[in-house]
Amino acid sequence: MAANPTKAIPVNVQFSDAMEIAQYTSLTNAFSNGNPMTFPSAMINRTSSLNLAVLNRTQWQSNFDVAKTKTAKCGLAIETSVNGSMLTVNTHCGFNQNMSGDYTVSTYLLENNISGSGAMYDQRNAYNATSGHPYQGQGDPIAGFAHNNVLRKVLTAPLGDNINTSALITGGKEIKTYTTSINGYKLNDLYVVAFITKTGTTPTNFEILNVQKVKAGNTQLWD
8 A cells, every 4th residue: 555555445344343334244145155254354346266255465566466457447536525424435437448248336434533342343463573574562462452444334235236237338327426424423534435337147257447535525527
């Protein structure tokens, strides 16, 4: 992320703590292919490597390096507005060529700087005794850890909302609108992430084609 601030857009899906939501189970069922999950795991644009979509940490960099060089076949823009405790999101999908297959758009609500007391917020630390590591000496677990890019809500269906076939042409566009409560969240730490996925019939033939991120209350122009 530090080396690729305009290319890497992370979403942290928590498990077995106070920040877990139902999307963890939905993604596990869809993409783990029956394999036990290791932690941490990641998907890179939901593309497969070694016949797996859920990748261990040794696979992240190489797969990211391939993904970041690709040219998107579609565009995204995100408009967001806040009215009291309600957030409205308009996710714009656009295509620069005719597309075949089935496509969905997903819209997520993320929050930064989440911390709390107790085991349900503490962060396990395998690097507590690793000399020179940023987490050396911070304890295991790290109490009061600030969790970032945490998935708070899925505004679409778990695997995205279908994009109409009429939009899957050169110059085609579609707008999806979502409204959700942000009561209990910190507005200054909220972000919206949207992405377009070519859907597959097995865990290993999906692909995220483009992704955008914007701070809640702001607009991200087409890219």
